[in-house]
Amino acid sequence: MAKLKIGIVVFPGSNCDHDAHYVAETIMEQDARLIWHKEASIGDADIVILPGGFSYGDYLRCGAIARFSPVMRDVVRFAGSGGLVIGICNGFQVLTEAGLLPGVLLRNKSLLFICKYLHLRVENAATKFTSECSPGDVLEIPIAHGEGNYFTDPETLKRIEDNQQVVFRYCDRRGNLTDEANPNGSLKSIAGIMNETGNVLGMMPHPERASDPVLKHTDGRKIFESIIQSFVYQ
Amino acid sequence: MFHSKVFVTLKKSILDPQGKAVEQGIHSLGFESVGNVRIGKYIEMDIDTDVHGEAERMTKQISEKLLANLVMESFSCTTEPVKE
Numbered sequence: 001m002a003k004l005k006i007g008i009v010v011f012p013g014s015n016c017d018h019d020a021h022y023v024a025e026t027i028m029e030q031d032a033r034l035i036w037h038k039e040a041s042i043g044d045a046d047i048v049i050l051p052g053g054f055s056y057g058d059y060l061r062c063g064a065i066a067r068f069s070p071v072m073r074d075v076v077r078f079a080g081s082g083g084l085v086i087g088i089c090n091g092f093q094v095l096t097e098a099g100l101l102p103g104v105l106l107r108n109k110s111l112l113f114i115c116k117y118l119h120l121r122v123e124n125a126a127t128k129f130t131s132e133c134s135p136g137d138v139l140e141i142p143i144a145h146g147e148g149n150y151f152t153d154p155e156t157l158k159r160i161e162d163n164q165q166v167v168f169r170y171c172d173r174r175g176n177l178t179d180e181a182n183p184n185g186s187l188k189s190i191a192g193i194m195n196e197t198g199n200v201l202g203m204m205p206h207p208e209r210a211s212d213p214v215l216k217h218t219d220g221r222k223i224f225e226s227i228i229q230s231f232v233y234q
Numbered sequence: 235m236f237h238s239k240v241f242v243t244l245k246k247s248i249l250d251p252q253g254k255a256v257e258q259g260i261h262s263l264g265f266e267s268v269g270n271v272r273i274g275k276y277i278e279m280d281i282d283t284d285v286h287g288e289a290e291r292m293t294k295q296i297s298e299k300l301l302a303n304l305v306m307e308s309f310s311c312t313t314e315p316v317k318e
Contacts, residue, residue, distance in 0.1 A: 060301065064300060065300075096305075104303055104305045106248065106249075106306060107252060109251055151305075151306060185251075
């Protein structure tokens with residue numbers, strides 16, 4: 001199979017762009033390219049990653065200004081035509097601001113910036129992002145954010161739950177959803193969701209920080225492997 | 235030329251942990267009777283036009299599309315002519 005072209009958007013203030021590039025290129029052995037946010041097009045990318053960081057210094061609201069970057073118009077078009085987009089951390093915030101995913105990410109309930117490994121339960125393994133997992137699998141992947149407290153109105157929550165758009169929830173090491181295991185106060189322990197058509201994923205945890213065996217944690221690879229598999233069976 | 239002021243506040247239904255923290259500070263300062271502290275944002279800007287209605291419309295549009303995220307925030311705004 002030909003290598004996939006993975007485009008990683010670089011906003012001013014992105015800081016996980018090179019990690020994502022490294023994992024895509026070196027660990028997953030695909031073609032990765034950084035796309036400066038001023039570019040008008042994502043080019044021939046098969047997959048777009050909006051990486052973590054602090055785009056535009058998180059001014060106004062996280063992701064609020066980045067979503068007006070020139071390249072975002074093409075990302076919205078790409079997503080609308082079924083292209084795979086994954087937003088990690090700040091990228092998730094950008095996706096909600098751009099209206100590609102429902103809800104918002106509020107300030108962590110504790111007001112603290114939290115950077116640590118934690119556990120995620122795979123809620124839906126029948127997605128292009130989780131096909132290499134089984135439902136209920138517990139992944140150990142780190143978070144690093146101050147605004148990851150997922151919130152949405154009750155009607156939207158019901159809709160995304162009914163459609164199985166909740167892909168990951170924070171859990172303890174055994175997979176139980178508890179208040180202690182919910183690091184930021186997210187509604188229903190939500191850590192990652194996808195859009196209705198299943199081609200746009202947003203998640204607060206950083207799979208690219210848990211992909212290189214040197215770091216001892218490789219659960220994040222399952223997400224990248226799933227994405228690659230989704231092209232094999234296309 | 236017009237001058238607009240925009241106030242962005244978290245909706246009542248949204249928990250405001252920052253406001254809660256500040257409220258605790260106010261209580262520690264000795265003002266125990268203070269409650270419902272909420273944090274918001276204040277943005278001001280000049281708009282170069284001669285038409286009041288247009289300046290108001292622009293302010294509203296900017297607020298809805300960028301300054302506030304209506305999922306969690308609401309806003310109020312005023313637009314006044316700048317006295318030369």
